[in-house]
Amino acid sequence: MAATQEVRVPDIGDFKEVAVIEILVKVGDHVEPETSLITVESDKATMEIPSPTAGVVREIKLAVGDKVAEGSLVLMLEADVGQAASPAAPSAPAPAPASAPKQSQPAPSAPVQTNAPPAAPAAVTSMASAGRPVPREPRDALQTTPHASPSVRKFARELGVDLHAVTGTGPKGRIQQADVQALVKSVMSGASAARSSAGPSSASPFNLPAWPEVDFAKFGPIESVALSRIQKLSGPYLHRNWVSIPHITQFDEADITELEAFRKDSAGQAEKQGLKLTMLAFLVKACVTALKQFPQFNASLEKGGENVIIKKYFHIGVAVDTPGGLVVPVVRDADRKGVFDVAKELAEISRLARDGKLKAGDMQGGTFSISSLGGIGGTAFTPIINAPEVAILGVSRSQMRPVWNGREFAPRLMLPLSLSYDHRVIDGAAGARFTTYLTSVLSDIRRSLL
Ligand code: CAO
Numbered sequence: 001m002a003a004t005q006e007v008r009v010p011d012i013g014d015f016k017e018v019a020v021i022e023i024l025v026k027v028g029d030h031v032e033p034e035t036s037l038i039t040v041e042s043d044k045a046t047m048e049i050p051s052p053t054a055g056v057v058r059e060i061k062l063a064v065g066d067k068v069a070e071g072s073l074v075l076m077l078e079a080d081v082g083q084a085a086s087p088a089a090p091s092a093p094a095p096a097p098a099s100a101p102k103q104s105q106p107a108p109s110a111p112v113q114t115n116a117p118p119a120a121p122a123a124v125t126s127m128a129s130a131g132r133p134v135p136r137e138p139r140d141a142l143q144t145t146p147h148a149s150p151s152v153r154k155f156a157r158e159l160g161v162d163l164h165a166v167t168g169t170g171p172k173g174r175i176q177q178a179d180v181q182a183l184v185k186s187v188m189s190g191a192s193a194a195r196s197s198a199g200p201s202s203a204s205p206f207n208l209p210a211w212p213e214v215d216f217a218k219f220g221p222i223e224s225v226a227l228s229r230i231q232k233l234s235g236p237y238l239h240r241n242w243v244s245i246p247h248i249t250q251f252d253e254a255d256i257t258e259l260e261a262f263r264k265d266s267a268g269q270a271e272k273q274g275l276k277l278t279m280l281a282f283l284v285k286a287c288v289t290a291l292k293q294f295p296q297f298n299a300s301l302e303k304g305g306e307n308v309i310i311k312k313y314f315h316i317g318v319a320v321d322t323p324g325g326l327v328v329p330v331v332r333d334a335d336r337k338g339v340f341d342v343a344k345e346l347a348e349i350s351r352l353a354r355d356g357k358l359k360a361g362d363m364q365g366g367t368f369s370i371s372s373l374g375g376i377g378g379t380a381f382t383p384i385i386n387a388p389e390v391a392i393l394g395v396s397r398s399q400m401r402p403v404w405n406g407r408e409f410a411p412r413l414m415l416p417l418s419l420s421y422d423h424r425v426i427d428g429a430a431g432a433r434f435t436t437y438l439t440s441v442l443s444d445i446r447r448s449l450l
Helices: 122-130 139-143 150-159 177-188 190-196 228-246 258-271 277-293 338-354 429-443 446-450
Strands: 005-010 020-024 036-041 046-050 055-060 073-079 246-256 300-303 306-312 317-320 320-322 326-327 368-371 393-395 397-405 409-422
Touching: 036 073, 036 150, 046 150, 150 177, 246 429, 258 277, 258 409, 258 429, 258 446, 277 317, 277 338, 277 368, 277 393, 277 429, 277 446, 317 338, 320 338, 338 397, 409 429, 429 446
Parallel strands: 317 368, 368 393
Antiparallel strands: 005 073, 020 036, 036 046, 055 073, 246 409, 300 306, 320 326, 393 409, 397 409
16 A cells, blocks of 8 residues: 655755745645645745655645745655655654755656665655755846746746746745736737837737836826827837847047038028028038948848848938927938038928928938937937938037147037947947048048048
């Protein structure tokens, strides 16, 4: 007849009293050697206590929340016939004998045999030798390690669920099996995809935690305002570009003291032609000069990512802020236009954009974009690349600043530039060379003639 044996907490190292946080089996369950029976947790770690042998759970001797130590009775197990019919368990918890394998020793792959040395306190020794407690990550690591028992981890692993994506509803935010199931269910029902397109939440495709659903009205008065039509249309594309392009942003400053003086000198002449000669027109021309020098910035990555398509035309997109949202009309063949023509065209496309009269074709075919916030303010920002382009120049507000010229500080008008580029196509060194060259062109616009 099968023997019922006590299963006790084995040697768990230095821990004197640890809390039972999970009971992983129930009466009647058949367990195998190494099956996890309970999970215990100290201040520093959680670990699972495995079964020493195969058998049927007859009685569970503790409850969640109980404090246990080495030797505490876990449950009564009716060992399978031919399995570990160990000698009677000690009546009181006993320390594992010196000969019993310790936590630091590797656990044997096979369960303890029935001919275990009679001197060994059966349950404890069996437990310690059949399967040492499996420590989990230290609690210190919980910032980056999800808080879950080994069995839940195993469950998540089997389903291919990254526990970082799961919100734990257990005590201290511990992830429970039901939480893993809930995430799988929401992904399968498409809820995550919906969340992903509704906001920057996205449990999919990055397995991020679900976007918090907060009842803001609980904290104060609120008003819900619909996004504009343009925001709704462009949001998913901005999101796609932001998450799928490895952006690097290179910052630099151009000394535009002379250029600004030239612009002001030419303003009268431009006015006679009925146009406003803006810094932006010069920036478009300077960028074309730099793009000719660095063709990989006037390019697109071919689908499949094997080739880069270098474009031999220069269509510069310009971000325009409109009451309805951001649009990016394109100045075509900017290399073939003089700065006055570019200024005229910029004024025209900005007006059309603000009046909502741009046609779809006006916003297509761009090879490089400029986003200028210089008229508003700021010192730098990180523009999002306008795919399938591979780079975009952000322009912030110029400022007169003291600049050391080798002999003294001189007042110079400095223009901050923020170049974001696709690191799959452009190396960091090329990014820095591009902005260095661009700033030299802006500092001495005669370079654009070379
Ligand atoms: N530094 C200092 N002053 C600047 C400047 C700069 N970099 N750029 C423009 N200014 C000045 C202009 O000289 C002008 O001054 P005056 O009125 O005294 O002549 C004033 O700021 C306003 O300029 P503007 O904005 O009307 O004209 P612009 O040519 O600089 O820009 C446009 C045109 C269409 C780019 C701009 O109106 C715009 O919409 N910018 C926003 C783009 C945007 O939203 N980008 C964000 C993308 S990321 O979400």
